Amino acid sequence: MKKLLAIAISSFFVSAGVTAGDTYFIQHVEQAPVIDANENDTAWATADTLTQFTFPWDTKLAPTTEFKAVWDSEAVYFRYRVEDRHVTIGEGERGALDSDRVEIFLAKDTELTKYYTMEIDAKDQIYSAIGTYDTKLQKRTSLIEFEWEGLKTSSKETEHGYLVEGSIPMETLTKMGLWQNKEKTELLCALMRAEFTKTENGIDMGWITWNDPKLPTPNFHNPKPFGECKLVK
Structure with a gap:
């Protein structure tokens, strides 16, 4: 019975365009981490460590990317720690978009009829937007800036x-209709990173993901980079 259920779930995600098998388990904590970019916060020791990030559209080895997340009754807490020898920081209106940055996308459904982006750089600049995707046209149809209600962030450059x-407050995830089950323990998520390197000819743009979307060209705004983030105890 369990095997049949697993096959059914896998088939559902494949047919919907989401890559089956990409799941991150968000562990519960009694004491929430403080969002202050303090690497020594003991709450993160409870979290599962995700490091399977690669360059799907390049043959070179991706620099180390580590993602962790935990939750309590108030919020979901996340941390990215990344290796970057030369951190690029953008300025002005496009600050975060011209920077090395980490990214989290959350979707309302597997077809991405509405999804939300969050892109954060080393100087705590944030770009976030609401996007829509058309499965028939197989392309993003809109992207409008917005602010996550109650989002708290803290960033810093490190030695490496x-x-x-x-x-992100639980209340915000509920208001936005992002839970995928009535127990409010499942989210559709995509975990990525933009890695920009300055060269003599400009900027080499590298795109890092937690899975291989198997798309011909770099594209985060597509169902393929999405998987599941599950809250567990």
Whole structure:
């Protein structure tokens, strides 16, 4: 019975365009981490460590990317710690978009009829937006800037790269209709990173993901980079 259920779930995600098998378990904590970019916060020791990030559209080895997340009754807390020898920081209106940055996307459904982006750089600049995707046209149809209600973040450069911490209130996830089950323990998520390197000819843009979307060209705004983030105890 369990095997049949697993096959059914896997088939559902494949047919919907989400890559089956990409799941991150968000562990419960009694004491929430403080969002202050403090690498020594003991709450993160409870979290599962995700490091399977690669360059799907390049043959070179991706620099180390580590993602952790935990939750309590108030919020989901996340941390990215990344290796980056030369941190690029953008300025002005496009600050975060011209920077090395980490990214989290959350979707309302597997077809991405509405999804939300969150992109954060080493100077705590944030770009976030609401997007829509058309499965028939197989392309993004809109992207409008917005602010996450109650989002807290803290970033800093480190000796070997940079660190980003953040939290999203449970109430915000509920208001936005992002829970995938009535127990409010499942989210559709995509975990990525933009790695920009300055060269003599400009900026080499590298795109890092937690899975291989198997798309011909770099594209985060697509169902393929999405998987599941599950809250567990």
